[in-house]
Amino acid sequence: MPRGWTWSGIGRMINARSETRQPERLPTMDTERPPLPPFTTAEAAARKVRLAEDAWNTRDPQRVAGAYTSDSHWRNRDEFLQGRDAIIGFLERKWSREQDYHLIKELWSFHDNRIAVRFIYEWHDDSGQWFRSYGNELWEFDAHGLMRRRIASINDTLISESDRKFHWPSGRRPDEHPSLTELGL
Numbered sequence: 281m282p283r284g285w286t287w288s289g290i291g292r293m294i295n296a297r298s299e300t301r302q303p304e305r306l307p308t309m310d311t312e313r314p315p316l317p318p319f320t321t322a323e324a325a326a327r328k329v330r331l332a333e334d335a336w337n338t339r340d341p342q343r344v345a346g347a348y349t350s351d352s353h354w355r356n357r358d359e360f361l362q363g364r365d366a367i368i369g370f371l372e373r374k375w376s377r378e379q380d381y382h383l384i385k386e387l388w389s390f391h392d393n394r395i396a397v398r399f400i401y402e403w404h405d406d407s408g409q410w411f412r413s414y415g416n417e418l419w420e421f422d423a424h425g426l427m428r429r430r431i432a433s434i435n436d437t438l439i440s441e442s443d444r445k446f447h448w449p450s451g452r453r454p455d456e457h458p459s460l461t462e463l464g465l
Contacts, residue, residue, distance in 0.1 A: 313347055313425035317393035325390035328425075329397055333385040334452045341371035349428040356432045378403035378411075382446035384453060386460045388416070395419045400465055402439070402446045410444060411436045 315324040335344050345364045354361040361370055383401035397417045404410045415434035422428050445463055448454050
């Protein structure tokens with residue numbers, strides 16, 4: 281990261297630019313997904329991360345799967361998946377179990393067609409027990425900006441409802457909501 285930059289500063293730059301734009305229409309499954317690699321600036325890589333966060337916060341398996349190649353390879357915890365149909369099935373199971381899911385992703389590092397991300401999400405199970413899940417992801421993109429590989433390591437921690445830090449309505453995290461760094465997480 282260039283000297284003097286902060287993660288929250290990058291987020292504010294991206295948010296300031298996006299405030300003047302109309303909401304993005306998501307491309308269909310086999311089109312380009314800008315920003316495209318190679319990722320040469322922190323701003324472009326952070327924009328890609330925020331777009332992924334926004335899609336995951338919709339909890340729409342079809343929409344999320346549209347960001348991956350048709351033969352995408354995943355490792356998520358101890359599950360190994362390949363292809364969009366497997367990704368959709370995985371996400372349907374995930375979000376039926378992980379209720380009131382709220383996610384924040386943060387750029388960790390980037391180079392060429394790869395991005396490393398750290399993330400935290402909060403959710404509860406059907407008994408009402410809340411969890412905070414901490415994780416890291418390694419992403420690799422094709423030339424069209426579709427993710428062809430996702431490797432995720434995730435750990436869950438029990439929390440009480442009063443310990444929650446992510447309090448926005450379902451959907452996209454508001455621009456003014458603090459980042460992981462700003463929350464001290």
